[in-house]
Amino acid sequence: MCQIGAVKFRDGEPVDSFASLVKPHERLNLFEYEKHTELHHITKSDILEAPEWPEVLGRFESYFVEDLPLVAHRAANADAKMMREDCILYRMPMLENGWIDTWALAKELLPNLPNHRYKTICKHFGIDMGSYHQAVDDANGAGQILLKLAQSAHADDFEALEYAWNDAKYNVSGRFPDDLVSYAKSHERDTPNKWLEGMHPTVKKGDACVRCGKEIGDDASYTARKSGMCGTQCKAEALKQAKDLASVIKNFRPISTHYSIYS
Template identity: 30%
Template sequence: MNFIAMDFETASVQRHSAVSMAVVVVRDNQLVDQFYSLINPGSDVRFDSRNTAIHGIVAEDVINAPMFPDVWQQIKQFYTPEQLVIAHNAPFDNGVLRATLGHYGIGAPHYLSLDTVRTSRKLYPQLPNHKLNTVAAALGIDLEHHHNALDDTVAAAQILVTQATTFGVDPIKPLVKVI
């Protein structure tokens, strides 16, 4: 399979409050490139202690980080109509991307999207839940720092590669959405 995987962490429940993002590129089922950045969400964004408790990123960590428009310049080439973009809980990550682009007045791209939560529910109904750490553990995938955007992105990519090589792409294809 060829695809990119993405993950965001946010400062608060505001979808445009991205504080970190990762993208990994998978070609022929191999991770061939990766990108990670902290993101300065702007002075108007307040950090929620619940979010910080999850990912550990505080306002001081992102003071000198680039703003999202600068990050977008480095990754926008991956978001094309024929590109498959996956995430574990893709509605959240797609929502963060769209809200953050909208916040900065940047047009949202169109791409193909696949949610590995949905593929995992379909292919592993016996699991007690389909959280990223649960699915990764069940598949023997190392998830060193859960809620670190890069580690989560790598794990999501490995989940989809494992699913595609175990079950083939036929049960996965119907779950692809156009964004």
């Protein structure tokens, strides 16, 4: 890491900022490749007299961030990851603040965008990016994205935004049958097989299969009939859909990711 920037928001408006160059740890040769300088326009000479990470983090934690949540785009793969790696190098604890990843949030709340890159979302919301890859401007952009996402979710506060986020795990329209999604939403702790059995009453010979409409015959297994279906093929297809939906729900990442190193 060679720079850090943050913007503090209050009532939807930026009210303060923090910025500092950072002298990289001696084990990190960040300026070995020209692409690093091309990315953020910071040269090796710029950071020769810059403070090292422990001093910068100390000032950032004590005088700026306090116990507020940290917001970043691709937090887990970029900002939080780099901060965590520097803390490991210096054998110091990572900030205990929660993280909100606007990339993950946008991916769930804006599923119809072609991608969820920082530039794409800024363009979608009409956000002025400032100088791209300059820490304070990027921080301000992430904050503006969070505000726009909250507005799009009709969330007036963090609690409402978290509710919208948690509800977004079921934003799978067109991918799974509506009745399956609705049932899973209210019976999330049950197994996929229990979903199917709970959705439909047990059928008997002569009844119609809830999946294909065919008449239940003598060859229908009890397991299939217990889920309202005519045979193993219908049951297998329905169970695969239910398991796929369960996987989506299980792998849904929470809004706030907490990192703790050497605590």
